[in-house]
Amino acid sequence: MPNAKMFVKDYLTNNMDYFKQISKYIFNHPELKFEEFQSAEFLMEKCRQEGFIVECGIAGIDTAFTASYGKGSPVIGLLCEYDALPGLSQTPNQTTHQPLNLDIGHGCGHNLLGTGIFATACAIKCYLEKNQLPGTIKLFGCPAEEGGSGKVFLVREKAFEGVDVALTWHPSPINAIMGLSSLAYCQAFFRFKGVSSHAAMAPHLGRSALDAVELMNIGVNFLREHVIPEARIHYSITDTGGTSPAVVQDYAEALYMIRAPRGKEVNDIFKRICKVAEGAALMTETEWEIEYINACSNYIPNRNLEKLLYKNIKEVDLPEYSQEEESFAGKIWSTFSEREKKDYLTTLKNFGYNGDGSEFEGKFLSKSISPYVESKDVLVASTDLADVSWIVPTAKITMTTSALGTSLHTWQMTAQGISSYAHKGMLKAAEVLTLTVIELIHNKQYLELIKEEFAAFTSKNPYICPIPDNVKPPTK
Numbered sequence: 337m338p339n340a341k342m343f344v345k346d347y348l349t350n351n352m353d354y355f356k357q358i359s360k361y362i363f364n365h366p367e368l369k370f371e372e373f374q375s376a377e378f379l380m381e382k383c384r385q386e387g388f389i390v391e392c393g394i395a396g397i398d399t400a401f402t403a404s405y406g407k408g409s410p411v412i413g414l415l416c417e418y419d420a421l422p423g424l425s426q427t428p429n430q431t432t433h434q435p436l437n438l439d440i441g442h443g444c445g446h447n448l449l450g451t452g453i454f455a456t457a458c459a460i461k462c463y464l465e466k467n468q469l470p471g472t473i474k475l476f477g478c479p480a481e482e483g484g485s486g487k488v489f490l491v492r493e494k495a496f497e498g499v500d501v502a503l504t505w506h507p508s509p510i511n512a513i514m515g516l517s518s519l520a521y522c523q524a525f526f527r528f529k530g531v532s533s534h535a536a537m538a539p540h541l542g543r544s545a546l547d548a549v550e551l552m553n554i555g556v557n558f559l560r561e562h563v564i565p566e567a568r569i570h571y572s573i574t575d576t577g578g579t580s581p582a583v584v585q586d587y588a589e590a591l592y593m594i595r596a597p598r599g600k601e602v603n604d605i606f607k608r609i610c611k612v613a614e615g616a617a618l619m620t621e622t623e624w625e626i627e628y629i630n631a632c633s634n635y636i637p638n639r640n641l642e643k644l645l646y647k648n649i650k651e652v653d654l655p656e657y658s659q660e661e662e663s664f665a666g667k668i669w670s671t672f673s674e675r676e677k678k679d680y681l682t683t684l685k686n687f688g689y690n691g692d693g694s695e696f697e698g699k700f701l702s703k704s705i706s707p708y709v710e711s712k713d714v715l716v717a718s719t720d721l722a723d724v725s726w727i728v729p730t731a732k733i734t735m736t737t738s739a740l741g742t743s744l745h746t747w748q749m750t751a752q753g754i755s756s757y758a759h760k761g762m763l764k765a766a767e768v769l770t771l772t773v774i775e776l777i778h779n780k781q782y783l784e785l786i787k788e789e790f791a792a793f794t795s796k797n798p799y800i801c802p803i804p805d806n807v808k809p810p811t812k
């Protein structure tokens with residue numbers, strides 16, 4: 337499809353400034369999970385202006401929306417994110433840590449992610465119109481990727497019904513197909529209620545909720561030796577019940593996060609942690625309760641869809657970088673410790689990279705494509721994209737938007753969030769995704785192959801939503 341290639345490239349180049357402005361707006365209005373009101377409204381307005389039919393507040397979430405265009409098959413889902421993170425405020429285009437007054441920042445690059453998906457939707461729409469082709473694009477405005485399991489709520493409310501494939505991308509230092517599975521997880525508050533008293537005059541009358549939290553944590557720390565090695569159990573004490581040691585704390589709270597390769601393993605560990613909490617309450621004569629917050633499943637890769645993305649990622653011309661861009665990226669690289677740099681190279685091996693890093697000398701922006709491997713490895717992290725992958729064939733690419741070594745959720749990531757090279761990567765991601773969708777529109781046979789692969793897995797492994805029905809997403 338040589339004409340399609342030229343068309344997509346021209347379309348994105350001609351509208352480059354428009355898309356950059358959108359990315360900058362979202363970057364400059366960072367909002368936390370489930371509170372992305374300005375970003376969602378802004379994106380919805382842009383979708384309306386482009387002629388999409390917008391439905392807002394889907395699945396009972398105020399900041400979730402869909403924007404649809406077209407008719408008939410295939411129905412392509414494009415997953416758009418726009419939430420930011422606490423503690424990651426940073427002045428853009430600076431190579432030292434300089435937080436702004438906001439405390440919130442786009443430390444995961446979702447301003448780029450969201451805009452890249454919007455650009456993809458616009459480019460496909462234009463292609464369908466120009467060629468008068470059937471096909472439906474459905475952009476999903478997915479809030480709360482960062483610890484809110486936004487997409488899992490959308491899946492639970494059947495928002496993706498009728499979608500043939502779902503595609504997305506993520507900002508990254510590398511150009512790759514994200515084919516790794518991920519860890520399932522759940523998180524819940526454990527709350528203890530005791531009796532307060534004067535810690536010196538009447539300690540025998542007090543029943544300490546803080547003691548209960550501490551004993552629970554100790555119990556869980558002993559449990560760690562007796563769970564599968566791939567499991568991860570994290571906690572934080574979110575309420576100590578007060579700051580005075582002279583008062584027996586009558587209330588305390590811990591937030592637990594449990595991860596494992598499969599949902600069933602998460603559930604088994606969660607049940608055992610509940611027993612530990614019950615034991616801690618028994619020991620301290622306190623009462624306890626759980627508030628289940630959210631959860632997500634493990635990611636199911638679709639190899640045929642990934643192969644199509646890989647074909648297209650190899651066919652586009654990767655961006656060229658100016659000396660100025662390389663120099664800025666080099667300054668970012670120099671902010672990492674030797675250990676961080678070494679660790680980073682180890683991480684790259686998960687994506688099929690086999691070098692020692694020596695060829696990076698003087699080149700801090702990746703100009704290569706990581707070889708595609710059907711990796712059986714599991715990414716030691718969780719994503720709510722996983723639940724979409726259980727109900728729709730799903731795939732994701734990463735494109736270079738940051739210097740080598742840049743981890744997600746760091747001030748360095750925010751610092752590069754509206755850099756010239758980040759926007760080059762954003763538009764390149766849109767190009768790869770658009771070409772892939774165009775191929776799916778024309779090649780129904782290949783689409784069937786993708787769906788058959790998906791059905792072969794899901795017919796034997798039915799999806800069970802990890803978030804119980806009674807757990808609702810937060811609303812304002």
Ligand SMILES: [Zn+2]
Pocket residue numbers: 444445446481506744
């Ligand atoms: Zn992210």
